[in-house]
Amino acid sequence: MMPKxxxxxxxxxxxxxxxxxNLSFDVQQGEIFLIIGQSGCGKSTLLKYLLGLKPVSHKKIxxxxxxxxxxxxxxxxYGEKxxxxxxxxxLWSSMTLAENVALPLETYTSLNGKEIEEIVALKLSLVGLKGFENFYPSQISGGMQKRAGLARAIALDPEILFFDEPSAGLDSVSAKRLDDLILELxxxxxxxxxxxxxxxxxxxxxxxxAIYLDIESKTITAMGTPHELLMSSNDKNIIAFLSRGTKIT
Amino acid sequence: MTGIAELKLGNETIAIISISGTWSIYEKHPHAEEFIETILSKPSIQRVDLKFVDLKSWDSALINFLIRILDSCKSKNLTIDIDNVPTGIRRLIELSKTSPVRTTSPVSQRKPTIFEFVGRVGLLVFFSLKTFLGFVGKLLTGIVFFVRGKVKIRSREFALMLQDVGVKALPIVFLISFLVGLIIAFVSVLQLSQFGANIYVADLVGIAMMREMGCIMTGIIMSGRTGAAFAATIGTMMVNDEVDALQTAGFSIINFLALPRVIALTLMMPLLCIFSSFIGILGGLCTAVSATDLTIVRYCTQTAKAVCLNDFFVGIVKSCFFGFFIAAIGCQKGLQCRHSAEDVGLTTTTAVVTSITAIIIMDAIFAVIFSLLGM
Incomplete structure (x- = not known):
């Protein structure tokens, strides 16, 4: 099957x-693919390349x-794909949550105002923010902003969703809630x-x-399921990265 | 009791450093250099022993002291035993030694020569100008598409922007222009009254405000107020990934962020310039009427005689260009902001300085052009 x-x-x-x-990897349809590695290894930069925000040579992505x-x-x-x-x-700080989610719909679809309003309400309720339509980003918590950002990201029902550090800055309960939401989507x-x-x-x-980006060798040093990476890797950096505070049985 | 370190020579080959007392970065404590100097001055010394006697408490001061001693001994191949060092201190020393050191540097640390410096500045100016012209080109394309209806601007945001850059700027434009008119008239009165030519105060103030001061002062105010606001807003959006989010939602950054701002300021600047010119003339009138024997009617009649339609249009044309470039510079500088709060401040400052410089340069160019055109 052709990779996504x-x-x-x-x-x-x-x-x-x-x-x-020399980074090479494939992401298959319907999987949750992780790009992991230590801080500063270039994960977010890789994301910018994948999103087309940084110029890339032909036949690379x-x-x-x-x-x-x-x-x-x-x-x-962008938006549909x-x-x-x-x-x-x-979130665009000058707009309410509803306007944030509605903007891509208004721009790229031929839906009328009422339909857009309904879809906005649907997307916000999917992320647990029903009733927050008229709030501005500055009026809600960090976790809620992320969920609103997710509602905007799925506004046009994209085929591929990219997340940059989704749980950063969230408490463990909010982070788990976001994880569950990603799984559900x-x-x-x-x-x-x-x-x-x-x-x-x-x-x-x-x-x-997952792929592990190694900061020392500056390339991918492991690829597989997270458990495979932890159990079968001989790389001390990967073991140190994945075994912190986690007991795998 | 402050930190104490004493150097004793055990025999010809061994130096003993006794450490005691309270070592704190907030209090006076011995410096490693004196000890290193003494040890290295005696070539017979082969080993250094550390002895801890009655050490009350310690902090980074002692750790730093010991690291300096250890490093010096290591570089001179002297044996030093750290087994006696209290466990906590030893762990911290070991931790500092295991931290990886970045060996590569992104930029050369070497100080550039004068030629390199001039070359770099030249290249920087060239590439900045090239980038800016590219940005202006995109903006002009955007304006053409907007006029032809191929690019849409969100009307509510645009109306708010017009209000923000136009109506809300009126009080500050009023104040500055009134005072500028007042000052020009005051200086003119002082000089012209010596020749009994007070009536020409109206000519001076009218022409100066209509042709030059109205648009220049409005331009400078808008650079500091609106241009800076554009740069700061877009810069903050860059820091918060909002610009990336716009791009990955499929919006053109130029059309969505820059175009409404540029069009709004280009439209509002001539109006503000006219307002500024008339307020300046009003300021001049206040001075002239209060400081000389001129009446309001005479002043107004003289102003109407002195100022022609050309002067009015010169101011309008210049203010359109000033508005376009102030907004363009503010937006472009904002979009060049990197991902730090410090950069937002720097970006804003650069936007203001560049805009004001551009206004003065453009005004000089316009002076030559209008003079050639006989206007």
């Missing part, structure tokens, strides 16, 4: 640093077998999910497959 996202021999740099080199460079300017790539939840939610809508994280609880709770 495919990365082939990608080299990444950031401010003249070579961050990572593919969506459904098509080069990202031929797709990013096509209508529907991919949706993103950023670390802090990245994956199960219900069949969305493919790519998550950049270093949160161990999330890694083992929801990850289907």
């Amino acid at each position: 996202v495919s990365v082939k021999n990608l080299n990444m740099d950031y401010d003249n640093y070579v961050v990572m080199r 593919f969506y459904d077998g098509k080069d990202i460079n031929s797709m990013i300017n096509l209508p529907g790539f 991919i949706g993103v939840l950023y670390q802090g939610g990245a 994956k199960e219900s809508f069949g969305i493919t999910v790519v998550i950049v994280t270093h949160d161990l609880a999330s890694i083992f709770a929801i990850g289907t497959r």
Whole structure:
């Protein structure tokens, strides 16, 4: 089966640093794919490449077998093909939650005002924010902002959802709630999910497959299920990363 | 009792450092350099022993002291035994030694020569100008598409923006313009009264406000007020990933963020400029009437005679350009902001300085152009 996202021999740099080199991996339809590694290893930079926010050479990143460079300017790539939840939610602060979710719908669909209103209410209720339509981002908590960001990310029912550190800054209860929500979205809508994280609880709770970006060798040093990575890897960095405070039986 | 360290020579080859007392970074304590100097001055010393006697308490001061001693001994191949070091201190020393050191540096630390410096500045100016012209090109394309109805601007946000850059700026424009008119008239009265030519105060104030001061003062006010606000707002959006979120939601950053701001300020600037010019003339009138024998009617009649339609249009044309470039610079600087709060401040400052410089340069260019056109 053709992978949903495919990365082939990608080299990444950031401010003249070579961050990572020779990255190759595939993300399959319907899986929750994790990009893990220590802080500063380049996970968020990789996400920017995957989202087309950083220029990339031809034939390095593919969506459904098509080069990202031929797709990013096509209508529907952002929104319909991919949706993103950023670390802090990245809600547009001058708009209410309802307006945040409605904006992509107003711009890219031919729905009328009432239909948009209904879909906005539906998306907000899916993330547990029913009744918060007229709140501004500054009036709600960090966890709620993330959930509102998720409602916006799924506004156009994207095929692939990207998450940048979804549990960062959340307490364990809120983080678990977000994990459950991600699982639910994956199960219900069949969305493919790519998550950049270093949160161990999330890694083992929801990850289907993961790649480990090694800060020292500047490449992927392991790929597999999170348990496989922990049990079969000989790499001291991976073991140290995955075994912190976690007992695997 | 403060921190004490004493150096004793056990025999020809052994140096003993006795450490005692309370070591605190807030109190005076011995410095490692004196001990290192003494030890290294005696080439016969092969080993250094550390002895802890009656050590009451310690903090980073003692750890730093010991690390300096250890490093110096290691570099001179002297044996030093740290077994006697209290466990807590030993652990912290070991921890500091195990921390990985980044060996590569992103930028050269070498101080550039004068030629390199000039070259770098030249390249920076060239590439900044190139980037800005590219940005202006995108904006102009956006304006063309907007006029042809291919790009839509959210009307509610646009109306709020017009209010923000226009109506809300009226009080400050009023104050500054009134005072500028007042000052020009005051200086003119002082000089012209010596020749009995008080009536020409109206000419001076009218022409100065209509042609130059109205648009320049409004431009400077809008650079500091609106241009800075654009840069800070967009810069903060960059820091909060809101701009990335817009991009990954499929919106054009230029059309969504910059275009409404640029159009709003380009439309509002001429109106503010006209307002500023008339308020400046009002300021001049107040001075002239109160400081000379001129009447209100005479002043107004003289102003109407002196100021022609050309002067009015010169001010309007210039203010349109000023508005466009103030907004464009503010938006572009905001979009160049990196992901730190410090950068937002820097971006805002740069936007204001660049806008004001651009206004003065443009005004000089316009002066030449209008002079060639005989206006």
